[in-house]
Amino acid sequence: MSGTGSDLEVTMHTEEVYDPPEDFRANSEFNDPSVYARAEADPSGWWASWAEKLKWSEPWHQVLDWNAPWARWFVNGKLNVSENCLDRHVEAGNGGKVAYHWVGEDGAQRDITYAQLLDETSRIANVLKGLGVEPGDVVGIYLPMIPEAPAAMIACARIGAVHNVVFGGFSAEAVRERMVTSSAKVLITADATLRRGKPLPMKAALDEALAEMPSIEHVLVADRTGGEVTTPMTEGRDHWLRAAMADVTADCPPVPLDSEHPLFILYTSGSTASPKGILHTTGGYLTGVTATHKMIFDLKAETDVYWCAADIGWVTGHSYIVYGALANGATSVLYEGAPDYPHQGRFWEIIQEYKVTILYTAPTVIRSFIKWGREIPDGYDLSSLRLLGSVGEPINPRAWKWYRSVIGGERCPVVDTWWQTETGHAMIAPLPAITATKPGSATRPFPGISAAVVNHEGDIVEEGGGVLTLRRPWPGMARTLYGDDDRFVETYWTRWGRDVYDVGDAARIDEDGYIWILGRTDDVINVSGHRLSTMEVESALVGHKAVAEAAVIGKSDEQTGQAIVAFVTPEHDVEPDDELKASLSAHVADKIGKLARPKQIIWSDELPKTRSGKIMRRLLRDIAEGRELGDVTTLRDPSVVSLIGERVAAGDED
Ligand code: WT7
Secondary structure: OOOOOHHHOOOOOOOOOEOOOHHHHHOOOOOOOOHHHHHHHOHHHHHHHHHOOOOOOEOOOEEEEEEOOEEEEEEOOEEOHHHHHHHHHHHHHHOOOEEEEEEOOOOOEEEEEHHHHHHHHHHHHHHHHHOOOOOOOEEEEEOOOOOHHHHHHHHHHHHOOEEEEOOOOEOHHHHHHHHHHHOOOEEEEEOEEEEOOEEEEOHHHHHHHHOOOOOOOEEEEEOOOOOOOOOOOOOOOEEEHHHHHHOOOOOOOOOOEEOOOEEEEEEEOOOOOOOEEEEEEOHHHHHHHHHHHHHHOOOOOOOOEEEEOOOOOOHHHHHHHHHHHHHOOOEEEEEOOOOOOOOOOHHHHHHHHHOOOEEEEOHHHHHHHHHHOOHHHHOOOOOOOOEEEEEOOOOOHHHHHHHHHHHOOOOOOEEEEEOOOOOOOOOEOOOOOOOOEOOOOOEOEOOOOOEEEEOOOOOEOOOEEEEEEEOOOOOOOOOEEOOOHHHHHHHHOOOOOOOOEEEEEEEEEOOOOOEEEEEEOOOEEEEOOEEEEHHHHHHHHHOOOOEEEEEEEEEEEOOOEEEEEEEEEEOOOOOOOHHHHHHHHHHHHHHOEHHHOOOEEEEOOOOOEEOOOOEOHHHHHHHHHOOOOOOOOOEOOOHHHHHHHHHHHHHHOO
């Protein structure tokens, strides 16, 4: 191991190797190992070979214009993402093919063909046009996992509007912040979302916040419940989506757009309290998601039934439920509910019913399955499965092996795919027919991608631990942070120079060049594969009137990967009790969303601070993890540490 500091201590894993199953290899279109060398010899030519499979209205003049860190891919080319995702397949005679087998939380089912999706998308696009939406305008989308969600996204793409999807589990306040900072003009939402059989109002919950979203001129409301909940409608501003769609035609020609025209903004958490609006553009993004979706999942569009069990509100849903899957003409499952509602066999029931061949889910979900017992999946016919994928956080070898043997019956390759909202598409992942896999490793970079582990000095580590960097532009890369070029440069392209992307993950590279992702190195917490910022949660907590100060950290958690732990100093006249804990929790849910609620709140009269007054989160992490504490003499008041340590120990008992 070369040149790693103690904070980059690496975990050793057992290094079992699984070769690609012989049958799988024989039946794959991507079973030629020379692809890695070919792509490496000519990355531009490699990506261009994928871009050529798309439909362009005007050809590009240059594959890449790289003025680090600013990239333009397929320069001056023109295309439309929605035409590539829908019209192209319908024109090829595949209009009757199912794009989505939609399964509602309540068991409702609906198949949507490519032709139907094109019809709905075109109507929504016409509705948006009728409301004055023009190319470049931002449209907010806050919807449950219903067919209107992908249709609304692609409708934006059809007319060159930029969508800004907010995960349906986020709060009205989170929606407000994201709409205001992106100056969104229209917001598409629903009357309600279903949570464990009960409708949870969405539009009604947004109404108050809508008063503080001055840029929003119109709100379109999808009807999820058929009038079961109260939905306030403001005359002139709010419109029922179905009725508006019925009032327009399904004739809406796709607008040819510049390859670098913005496709979407997706806010994600960074190391400050304000979320970052990751901006993705058109030609490169579509090329990247198409290539990676096709190769990593070994997709056979004619026969596969593919299920990416993420939510459309995250980048995984954008890239692999919507754009990559549709561009490749796949048939997907679109599932609204949770893995354990109405029972813990829900996933297996769906796989059995639709004969799902490819399942793509998160380690935290796999760990739940393990906890619920193998008898549950054993009770279903899962023989249709031929490939399993994992995403969102490092997968522990035990979960990996369980997934492969219990769910995959030992015949399915497991593809662990490492990527980020910023990268747009998978970056480090096996090619299932040719890459031998090791449980817990995302294996090697996708062809054409250059990744390396570096030490504190920025030198490349051939074998050992360090931090991950990406060293060559790739087509789906974020182009900037919406409205904040400086923060983009500073966050990602400064630490190692303008032409090296700083990932923010610690990683280890082994003797075979396999990459093992170890987790974040910044103030980002990964709870069940969802990215949250310590600062965002802290700022929500200190916004509560009973709180004087708060520090938030991520602590390892067997189920969710990491869990949020908050150290809170109450105002001097406040008596901390369980009631206050509940109130803080509700407050965080209000400000951000339920997923940001701390798992543990620890009262602490003082927080450990350096003499200059900086909270030492690292020390709090060590305390919470029960680790040996290093030097605490730089602390303003070293006795704070032992006091907090006692509270943590006491807190662990409840
Ligand atoms: C962070 C990005 C990519 C879509 C979901 C998350 C972690 C993601 C893996 C993986 C180890 C992973 C990283 C990364 N991560 N996938 N296969 N193995 N870690 O997207 O919210 O932008 O989060 O998730 O820490 O930096 P995101």
